[in-house]
Amino acid sequence: MNRILTPYSLFGVAVAALLLTAKLLISVGVIHWVISALLGLPLWPQLILAGILAVPTLIAMWRIFWLCYDAETSPENN
Numbered sequence: 001m002n003r004i005l006t007p008y009s010l011f012g013v014a015v016a017a018l019l020l021t022a023k024l025l026i027s028v029g030v031i032h033w034v035i036s037a038l039l040g041l042p043l044w045p046q047l048i049l050a051g052i053l054a055v056p057t058l059i060a061m062w063r064i065f066w067l068c069y070d071a072e073t074s075p076e077n078n
Helices: 007-039 043-073
Strands: none
Touching: 007 043
């Protein structure tokens, strides 16, 4: 199966990935804020919590990009 790589489909990949990763980052930011506020964490534990949350967030962002790429360049969808 050949992928359809046109400027329009690549623009669709970028827009869809941007929209979904923005939603993901907002959700993770709210989760970080709620946990920090409930536990009353000072700066260094907040940075450690951010590092812990960064790993699954980056993995999810990578997966979102590939799902958007597969969806937007698939011949069945175009």
